[in-house]
Amino acid sequence: MADTHTAHTDIDTLIRMLDAAETMPAAARLRARSYELLRLPPDATVVDVGCGTARAVAELAEQAAHAIGVDLDPAMLAAARSRFPDIDLRVADAADLPLADGQAHGYRADKVYHVLPDPPAALTEARRVLAPGGRIVLLGQDWDTVVIDSDQPDLTRRIVHARADTIPHPRIARAYRNLLRDTGFHDVDVEVHTAVFTGATMLPLLVGHATAAQQAGAISGDEAEDWVSEQTRRAQDERLLIAIPMFLAAGTR
Structure with a gap:
């Protein structure tokens, strides 16, 4: 029961962080750019x-598109259905989509390729479901270049890199352009936008970074506690700053 409660707590925390990030004007503009x-x-x-x-998915549906949302996480889909009961949501793997060959005119993946077991297989599947001339858009962060303001730059550097090393593909966003070209997409372009966060809502992200770095043996428990305390003080004093490079790549089938 404790493990289930912890899992629900983690999902709830993740959803709150996503909501906080996605409702920022800059995030809305970046989503709009991906739709464009x-x-x-x-x-x-x-x-x-x-x-x-x-x-x-809900925003794309408002543009008169037949928007289909796909995810493997039942908790995320449950939250999605409670918010947007009328949209088309399906449980499926990125490498095995519930679409026919050439059925889609557009394919979008936002902050997901860094955790996929086999990103090239997912791109091959994307090419299968896209009609000739269809467009693919990939959006994601580079985990190894997260910028966090701190009075302890060396410790912060160790934390950022250690956290990145726990991600299956932490630097895949910077490789989007070449991955798309290698899969046969053309007219491939890439843009880099910077997501900036200054609110205390993002503190759980920093706690997660420190915890992951400690568990990996990159920092001690005392260092983790000290660093989190500093970031908490910064949040309380409105001096928190996190900047994350976001890569936006697009190509044509």
């Missing part, structure tokens, strides 16, 4: 892979 790069024709079918709580 899809170049969807009227009444197009678009699939959002790793849709999470499905904010993007």
Whole structure:
């Protein structure tokens, strides 16, 4: 029972952080830019892979597209269905999508490729479900270049790199362009946007970084506690700063 409670707590914390991040004006503009790069024709079918709580699916549906949200996490899909009961959501793996060959005109994946077991297989599947001329858009952060203001830069550097090393593909976002080209997509472009966070809502992200670094043996328990205390004080004093490079890549089938 304790493990189940912890899992629910982790999901709830993640959803709160996602909500805080996604409701920021800069995040809304970045999502809008990703929709623009899809170049969807009227009444197009678009699939959002790793849709999470499905904010993007709902926004795409408002653009008169047939938007399909796909995710493997039942807790995320449950939250999505409670928020947007009328959208099309499906449980599926990124490498085995519930779409026919060439069924989609657009494919979007936001902050998901860094955790996929086999990103090239997912891109091959994306190419399968896209019609000729269809567009793919990938959006994600580079975990190894997260910028965190701190009075302890050396310790912060160790924490950031140690946390990145716990991610299956921490630097995949910087490779989006080449991955798309290697899979046969053309007209491939990449943009880099910076997500900036200054609110205390993002403190759980920093606690997670410190915890992961301690568990990996990169820092001691005392160092983790000291660093989290500093970041907590910064949040209380409105001096917190996190900047995350976001890579936005798009290509044509």
